Amino acid sequence: MHTKGLVLRYTLLTLFSLLLLFPFAWLVSQSLKDTNQYFAVPFQWLPQPVMWSNFADVVFRYNFLHYIWNSLWLAGYAVFVNIFSSSFVAYGFSRFRFRGRNVLFLIVLATMMLPGQIMMISLYRFYREIGWIDTFYPLLIPKLFGSAFEIFLFRQFFLNLPREIDEAARLDGCGSLRTWWHIILPQSKPVIIVVAVFTFLGSWRELFGPLIYLTGDENRTLPLGMLYFTSPFGSSPALLMAAVVISLVPPVVLYVLGQRYIDKGVAIAEIK
Numbered sequence: 001m002h003t004k005g006l007v008l009r010y011t012l013l014t015l016f017s018l019l020l021l022f023p024f025a026w027l028v029s030q031s032l033k034d035t036n037q038y039f040a041v042p043f044q045w046l047p048q049p050v051m052w053s054n055f056a057d058v059v060f061r062y063n064f065l066h067y068i069w070n071s072l073w074l075a076g077y078a079v080f081v082n083i084f085s086s087s088f089v090a091y092g093f094s095r096f097r098f099r100g101r102n103v104l105f106l107i108v109l110a111t112m113m114l115p116g117q118i119m120m121i122s123l124y125r126f127y128r129e130i131g132w133i134d135t136f137y138p139l140l141i142p143k144l145f146g147s148a149f150e151i152f153l154f155r156q157f158f159l160n161l162p163r164e165i166d167e168a169a170r171l172d173g174c175g176s177l178r179t180w181w182h183i184i185l186p187q188s189k190p191v192i193i194v195v196a197v198f199t200f201l202g203s204w205r206e207l208f209g210p211l212i213y214l215t216g217d218e219n220r221t222l223p224l225g226m227l228y229f230t231s232p233f234g235s236s237p238a239l240l241m242a243a244v245v246i247s248l249v250p251p252v253v254l255y256v257l258g259q260r261y262i263d264k265g266v267a268i269a270e271i272k
């Protein structure tokens with residue numbers, strides 16, 4: 001009976017895995033076709049011939065490497081700054097008792113309920129007045145102040161760390177900053193990786209901010225570069241599929257490398 005249940009379980013898991021992989025298989029198949037094959041009826045899973053040149057056209061003809069570089073360094077900056085600032089703020093909320101602490105934390109959480117589009121017009125006018133349009137500053141400076149969701153994750157994780165380690169560090173002569181940097185953060189590897197993955201994915205796929213603030217081709221990010229293939233004057237659906245495949249590589253690699261920490265981090269918000 002146990003063997004039958006095990007076989008049934010793995011059979012169901014295999015079927016669900018194939019179901020989840022179906023869109024990716026379709027995406028790869030479409031990215032290797034020319035325009036005629038792309039719209040062919042009935043659908044052909046195996047392209048004849050295989051158009052590997054689609055990927056070369058995307059990378060070299062449309063300057064995609066430059067867009068990938070822009071997205072990569074913006075995402076790397078966002079990861080580093082968000083981990084630093086969000087953990088710093090969360091350390092204050094979790095390890096210090098001061099008047100109004102809970103109210104301030106609720107205000108931080110309340111900002112998660114405000115869509116970014118609400119302030120977009122006023123922010124755009126402000127950035128235009130100070131000459132930041134078509135620069136990366138509108139995408140860089142706001143990230144210096146952390147993110148409400150990541151502050152929440154760090155705080156929940158820090159609350160689960162015993163306060164005895166703070167007292168031991170203080171006896172050894174560590175101040176609050178050294179305790180946060182040398183004691184708390186090194187023990188927070190799971191939540192750091194979770195925040196890094198979430199932040200990277202959020203920056204990697206961000207379209208609205210770059211679309212509003214970046215106007216020159218030199219500053220385009222990867223999502224903006226994909227707009228080349230959806231022009232009203234002529235679209236290239238097969239090339240768009242190839243561009244999507246390329247854009248999926250970094251997030252997939254990042255998820256594979258940090259999967260075991262992400263699985264642990266799913267329950268962080270439930271701690272305390």
